[in-house]
Amino acid sequence: MASQKLGSQKLGSDKFVTLAHGGGGLASAALLKKYFLSAYGNTILNKLGDQAIVPVKGGRLAFTTDSYVIDPIFFPGGNIGSLAVHGTVNDLAMGGAVPRYLSVGFIIEEGFPLTDLEVIIQSMAQAARMSKVQIVTGDTKVVARGSADRIFINTSGIGEVPPGIDISPERVQPGDKIILSGSIGDHGIAVLTRREGFNFEVSVRSDSAPLHDLVKTMLAVEPGIRMMRDPTRGGLASALNEIAQLSQTGMVIEESAIPVLEEVKSVCEILGLDPLYIANEGKLAAFVPAGAAPKVLQVMQAHPLGRKSAVIGEVRAADPGIVEMKTSFLGSRIVPMQTGEQLPRIC
Numbered sequence: 001m002a003s004q005k006l007g008s009q010k011l012g013s014d015k016f017v018t019l020a021h022g023g024g025g026l027a028s029a030a031l032l033k034k035y036f037l038s039a040y041g042n043t044i045l046n047k048l049g050d051q052a053i054v055p056v057k058g059g060r061l062a063f064t065t066d067s068y069v070i071d072p073i074f075f076p077g078g079n080i081g082s083l084a085v086h087g088t089v090n091d092l093a094m095g096g097a098v099p100r101y102l103s104v105g106f107i108i109e110e111g112f113p114l115t116d117l118e119v120i121i122q123s124m125a126q127a128a129r130m131s132k133v134q135i136v137t138g139d140t141k142v143v144a145r146g147s148a149d150r151i152f153i154n155t156s157g158i159g160e161v162p163p164g165i166d167i168s169p170e171r172v173q174p175g176d177k178i179i180l181s182g183s184i185g186d187h188g189i190a191v192l193t194r195r196e197g198f199n200f201e202v203s204v205r206s207d208s209a210p211l212h213d214l215v216k217t218m219l220a221v222e223p224g225i226r227m228m229r230d231p232t233r234g235g236l237a238s239a240l241n242e243i244a245q246l247s248q249t250g251m252v253i254e255e256s257a258i259p260v261l262e263e264v265k266s267v268c269e270i271l272g273l274d275p276l277y278i279a280n281e282g283k284l285a286a287f288v289p290a291g292a293a294p295k296v297l298q299v300m301q302a303h304p305l306g307r308k309s310a311v312i313g314e315v316r317a318a319d320p321g322i323v324e325m326k327t328s329f330l331g332s333r334i335v336p337m338q339t340g341e342q343l344p345r346i347c
Helices: 002-006 026-040 080-093 114-131 186-196 212-221 235-247 262-271 290-301
Strands: 052-056 059-068 098-109 134-143 151-161 177-180 227-229 250-254 285-288 310-316 323-326 332-334
Touching: 059 080, 080 098, 080 114, 080 151, 080 212, 098 114, 098 212, 114 134, 114 151, 177 290, 186 262, 212 290, 227 235, 235 250, 235 285, 235 323, 285 290, 290 310
Parallel strands: 098 134, 250 323
Antiparallel strands: 052 059, 059 151, 098 151, 177 285, 177 310, 227 285, 250 310, 323 332
């Protein structure tokens, strides 16, 4: 019953917004294209990056915004406050930027415990200090009881893009290696098991963490990294599909090369979930020129947040827009974009 419930969300309705529209998969892409891009589209927005890279006098800035509605707000490995900081820092870092400043907006439901609010605020402060960013502006709104679910947080971030760094899906080329920084599915499974109250023998913690220092070490040895993406909503599968479509290249990944914790595998098998589609909040996928892949992998594995990094596949010219996976059973299958919302309210 659990697996049916968790996977029951279908592709978005033609008349109403559904949870599938927020899942980071096909329904999200359709909503974005039909409504938002048709209204707001421009050369910067149309790149569909985790951040916008905008020119300013003397250089370039990265700008991003995100909203956090996670349920539960406290989970193994973090809470909505630390997650909001990490997620925004990571969106900036995926553009090669050095994160500098954040804004924070709170929407708080009447009756929310002040003790919980203080914990969340202090967690954000600590996460900001560790990420070396400053929270420089913000807003607080309180809504009537029943008008929201406890607390929602919006964050925006600004970072500086160093000269010579150009991270973009258009730069992805056949022959590039795909490097993953560690095990997938940790965050989504940690949140799910806490939310549903599952009492498994295994325990999984969220991987929520700031990735900008890892990115800095990667770019130091290879400024020519083509593309990076942190696979959050929709997981690794949806992130790779999006980049394959934007770059009009094909991709082949190796199932046996993709790190997945045994605990995550066990929970996914019980619930009928696929780790490829489970959200992460402390991992990245990088598209690296083949000749530079060994040195990039070496520095990633030497970093605390990249010790389980692995080359999981490569880009090819054939089958543009398609991601194929060579399975552990010596066969292969197409890995499509997520078609629904496996785990709503995951970030």
